[in-house]
Amino acid sequence: MRNAAALRALLAALSLALQPIAGSFQPWASGNFTPEALVSMLPLLGILIVVGLLVIVVALASWVLRVLGWGSLCRSKQGRFYCITRIVVLAAPIIGTLIMIAGAVVVALQLALAPSFGRLLPGGLPEGALSVILIGSVVTASADIFEAVATLDLGQLFNVRLLTIASLVFLASSLLGAASTTAQQLQYVSHAASLAAFALLTAGYHLARGVAAAPPPSLQPSTPKQAGERA
Amino acid sequence: MRLREWQLVTIALAGVAAAAALTFLAAHLSEVWQPAPPLRLPGARYVALVRVEGAIAYKTSQLTLFGLTLDAEDVARLLDQAADDPMAGAVVLLVNSPGGSAAASEALYLKVRELASKKPVVTYVREYGASGAYMVALPSKAIIASNSSIVGSVGVYISILTYGDLLEKLGVRVHVFKSGELKDIGSSHREPTPQEVRVLEGMVEEIFELFKQRVLAHRSIRDPDEVFSGKPFTASQALGAGLIDGVGTLDDAIQLARELGGLPPDAPVRELEPPRPGLLQLLLGRLTSSKPVVPSIEIIAMWPPPSTQP
Secondary structure, eight states: OHHHHHHHHHHHHHHHHHHHHHHTTHHHHTTOOOHHHHHHHHHHHHHHHHHHHHHHHHHHHHHHHHHHHHHHHHHTTSOHHHHHHHHHHHHHHHHHHHHHHHHHHHHHHHHHHSOOSSOOSSSOOOHHHHHHHHHHHHHHHHHHHHHHHHHHHHHHHTTOHHHHHHHHHHHHHHHHHHHTTTOGGGHHHHHHHHHHHHHHHHHHHHHHHHHHTSOOGGGSOSSHHHHHHHO | OOOOHHHHHHHHHHHHHHHHHHHHHHHHHSGGGSOSSOOOOBTBOEEEEEEEESEEEOTTSGGGGGSOEEEHHHHHHHHHHHHHOTTEEEEEEEEEEOEEEHHHHHHHHHHHHHHHTTSOEEEEEEEEEETHHHHHHTTSSEEEEOTTOEEEOOOOEEOOOOOHHHHHHTTOOOOOOOSSTTTTTTOTTSOOOHHHHHHHHHHHHHHHHHHHHHHHHHOOOSOHHHHTTTOEEEHHHHHHHTSOSEEOOHHHHHHHHHHHTTOOTTOOEEEOOOOOOOHHHHHHHHHHOOOOOOOSOOEEEESSOOOOOO
């Protein structure tokens, strides 16, 4: 869990760094598809592709670690909510991404069949298809929300205040992240909040790991005789 | 004190609901959900845009050796598509062409004339609307040119490159056995004879007469001598000469097309494009392509003349 949080902190830092570069593609958004505009974008596109591949690999690695982490917590029978969280973390990003892809395909088809001349973005997107994309974004974000709540519980379980605070920041950043899908103004804030949340989570999980070396309070035997009976 | 499971689930679900509400609210407030004219579903009447860009020629024309050309057959098919589609309320021809082969230009002229008899056609000249390209634009209801464009150059010519002297210097001789005196007219190996010059000039004159009649049929020309001298005109000069109807932008041409076609001011514009070759077609095309053998004489309605640079 700690390693997963560290990887996500790295991802958030990369996203913050890439924000200015993404803004360079504004000519495309204005419908300027001249050969000169395209050629001028090529170096940036190259950087984005390389960094994008790195982001995908790191994101996949952190996702696998999270699923495994919540899975082991589920198996430890600390609470059924961890099992629910494991399922949501596993399934929600997949389902959400598929929904967003479906929405994007619908948009592409509608644009191809009845295009407006010149500007493609922003504005002019078919509302129905946009709703589908937003639903996909919310479904994807639900994994983070469940994780934040589960982390809140973990913080209380291991009595690590930092983890509790981190979970609240994580929850806030998840809400911001979902809202920033369409609100470009929020993206900087969202990425910054994510970076803060994952940095706190990394530290919080690290502390919790130390606490967890001893059995958690709920499983500590009340008498040495009970400890012996368990063995 | 730890929260109970149902409390955790409730908080999580409330968080998801809050995320959904925030997301849709942000989308509603942001630019993304303040669309420019909303896209209309297929089924709404539109303005069809057809590009006439590059030298006008057929695929096997010698003009294809001189740079970017458009295939006249492809454009003709697009014009047919616009004519046959009842949802295409008006057509805008976006012309940026120096002209091309007289035959290909005439074929497109006839297509545009046929199209213009069915629905309003507005031509917009972007950079060049010269010679054969101008002929293509003639049947339009209105011709609008951009401020810096070149229009006109009404005329045709034949260009023959002879290198007989060079061959002689190199000691190369060409022997021709012909059935008739004019069989190898236009040969590059020698200078044209006076009789051949008369024949070629006659051909040019006849094609030019056709071009001239078409200009006079479609336009009110103020100074025919100046126009038919082959002179290229700037947009403002062309407006004064009666060659075009206005100087403006592509948006002006599209808006005019909407008005002439009885379409709403926000009717969408749909660019008609020839189908792109598939991967298999491209691969097979590369495997079988060879340099075409093209006739050395071609009547050209083009300004400026084609360059031999690659």
